[in-house]
Amino acid sequence: MSTxxxxxxxxxxxxxxxxxxxxxxxxxxxxxxxAMDPYSLQVANILVGNHPGEAGLEIxxxxxxxKAKRDMVIAICGGDFFPQVDDHEVSLWKSxxxxxxxxxxxxxxxxxxxxxxxxxxxxxxxxxxxxxxxFLNGRFGxxxxxxxxxxxxxxxxxxxRKPHRALHPSLIPEYNRKLRLRVILGxxxxxxxxxxxxxFLNGEYVITPQSxxxxxxxxxxxxxxxxxxxxxxxxxxxGGIQVPASGQPIILMAERQTTGGYTxxxxxxxxxxxxxxxxxxxxxxxxxxxSIEEAQRLYLERQILIKYLSLATAK
Amino acid sequence: xxxxxxxxxxxxRVYFGDEIxxxxxxxxxxxxxxxxxxxxxxxxxxVPAYTTVAIYYRPEVISYEKLTGVAAKVFAASSxxxxxxxxxxxxxxxxxxxxxxxxxxxxxxxxxTEKEVIALHSGQEYLIYMMGxxxxxxxxxxxxxxxxxxxxxxxRPSVLAGAVGIGxxxxxxxxxxxxxxxxxxGITPVKLFDITKQTPVLFAAGNYIxxxxxxxxxxxxxxxxxxxxxxxxxxxxxxxxxx
Numbered sequence: 132m133s134t135x136x137x138x139x140x141x142x143x144x145x146x147x148x149x150x151x152x153x154x155x156x157x158x159x160x161x162x163x164x165x166a167m168d169p170y171s172l173q174v175a176n177i178l179v180g181n182h183p184g185e186a187g188l189e190i191x192x193x194x195x196x197x198k199a200k201r202d203m204v205i206a207i208c209g210g211d212f213f214p215q216v217d218d219h220e221v222s223l224w225k226s227x228x229x230x231x232x233x234x235x236x237x238x239x240x241x242x243x244x245x246x247x248x249x250x251x252x253x254x255x256x257x258x259x260x261x262x263x264x265x266f267l268n269g270r271f272g273x274x275x276x277x278x279x280x281x282x283x284x285x286x287x288x289x290x291x292r293k294p295h296r297a298l299h300p301s302l303i304p305e306y307n308r309k310l311r312l313r314v315i316l317g318x319x320x321x322x323x324x325x326x327x328x329x330x331f332l333n334g335e336y337v338i339t340p341q342s343x344x345x346x347x348x349x350x351x352x353x354x355x356x357x358x359x360x361x362x363x364x365x366x367x368x369x370g371g372i373q374v375p376a377s378g379q380p381i382i383l384m385a386e387r388q389t390t391g392g393y394t395x396x397x398x399x400x401x402x403x404x405x406x407x408x409x410x411x412x413x414x415x416x417x418x419x420x421x422s423i424e425e426a427q428r429l430y431l432e433r434q435i436l437i438k439y440l441s442l443a444t445a446k
Numbered sequence: 447x448x449x450x451x452x453x454x455x456x457x458x459r460v461y462f463g464d465e466i467x468x469x470x471x472x473x474x475x476x477x478x479x480x481x482x483x484x485x486x487x488x489x490x491x492x493v494p495a496y497t498t499v500a501i502y503y504r505p506e507v508i509s510y511e512k513l514t515g516v517a518a519k520v521f522a523a524s525s526x527x528x529x530x531x532x533x534x535x536x537x538x539x540x541x542x543x544x545x546x547x548x549x550x551x552x553x554x555x556x557x558x559t560e561k562e563v564i565a566l567h568s569g570q571e572y573l574i575y576m577m578g579x580x581x582x583x584x585x586x587x588x589x590x591x592x593x594x595x596x597x598x599x600x601x602r603p604s605v606l607a608g609a610v611g612i613g614x615x616x617x618x619x620x621x622x623x624x625x626x627x628x629x630x631x632g633i634t635p636v637k638l639f640d641i642t643k644q645t646p647v648l649f650a651a652g653n654y655i656x657x658x659x660x661x662x663x664x665x666x667x668x669x670x671x672x673x674x675x676x677x678x679x680x681x682x683x684x685x686x687x688x689x
Contacts, residue, residue: 154490154491154502155490155491156491156581156647157491157493157502157578158491158492158493158494158577158651159577159581159582159646159647159650160577160578160579160580160581160582160583160621160647161581161646161647162581259641260641260646268580269580269581269622269641270622271641315452315454315455317451317452317453317459318451318453318459318461363466363495363496363497364495364496364576364578364579364585365459365495365496365497365498365500366453366457366459366493366495366498366499366500366578368453368454368456368457368500368502369454369456370454371453371454388578388579388580389493389578389579390493390495390576390578390579390585398452398453398454398455399454400454400455401454401455401456423452423455423510424510426454426455427455427505427509427510430455430456430505430506431505431506434506
């Protein structure tokens, strides 16, 4: 039953409601949005007994302070924030009981960039075009199409489930300042000089502060086009690596535009999106090519893991 | 013939040719029409563009190999399917004035009067080649060469929702207030995107847009009706007599 679960004391830097995204409307220009790091959101949901694709709160860099309006089971997964409940530290990657009246301070991120709060029973926001995800630029979805503000009340359908479920430590990702991203080259690799492809695959690129839910701007060895950066506009996927006239790559993330007019040298594979989503400015990034077969093998491994974890906690 | 290549590990890109043309566009429309008829398991969605279609899929349901095979078959079957008659949406535009401040620039650039620019711009049926960029934005073809103008050197940080502009050899309407380097020649009171509606997006690829000039009084009237959810955009079938 829908009821008030959180009062927002402090909203944090950019706290939004996200599920796994809004699909089926890209042909009308509507961005899928959704969680930047789907792995952490899915695990958080599994730990509280939800469907892995249920909506949770996505927290970026500086977390919110939330007052519980009733008892509920929650889990926080993702970057190393140091969450506290009434001044007592609580563990990440483990579900726990948050009692009515207690105050959850998620804290500031020390490693990684984003964390996800899942609440047993899920969040109660309207399903807009099949998803609860906030599309910030479109100003819809989630809580009134925006990030949380002080004084907001969040609703949910809390159910009390067994707490203290933890993810096996071997499955907890490590976030550091060096990142290796695997890519499938194309579709415009033939529009770059051969040396540029070499530079792209052998050079180091730094993630700049001009990075957000739409995309990450990188800085490194300049990539040169054979005859300009423009293409006839075409659809852009998650992880697409766009190279405008500056010769510096931009990796398209969850809230990307649906189409774009710049050459794309490659696409970051799905399995590497979660760790890219956790990368902070100044992270050094290297690219390596993989085959579609290898990329899909890694994708399936992740899918099977999520399914296995869901089954294991459903008992 | 088409070419198919991976677009990362959860999408393919079906490539129909090098040129923006109505022929390519029609092939793409027929192809996506067939995709919606045959309903292939594992396909999440597709996005038609000028010369390509991206198909997003779930590799756990359908493999890359299999999907490329199926897409080639769909293309072969689609090439001789009948074409539907497109719809033309009639879009009222208040040209010039404060909300169309670049109209005089466009007129001066081409040594035309403002009236001539309006007559040329509203005298065409523009084909919606694709949708993208932001929710509800149509990429249009058919701008008369006599109206093409260079983009602004410094894009405006924001233009109003409904702004009608020209950038290079393209014209279009902005559904929401976004940054733009296009020259703005008018504004429409019609909402191109409204999330509260059953069908939030007004346009679809394959249909046409025809602009017609209105005055300030009509603008206010339509704006009021739109706000009350009582305005319905007029349409006619392409090739039929205009009412």
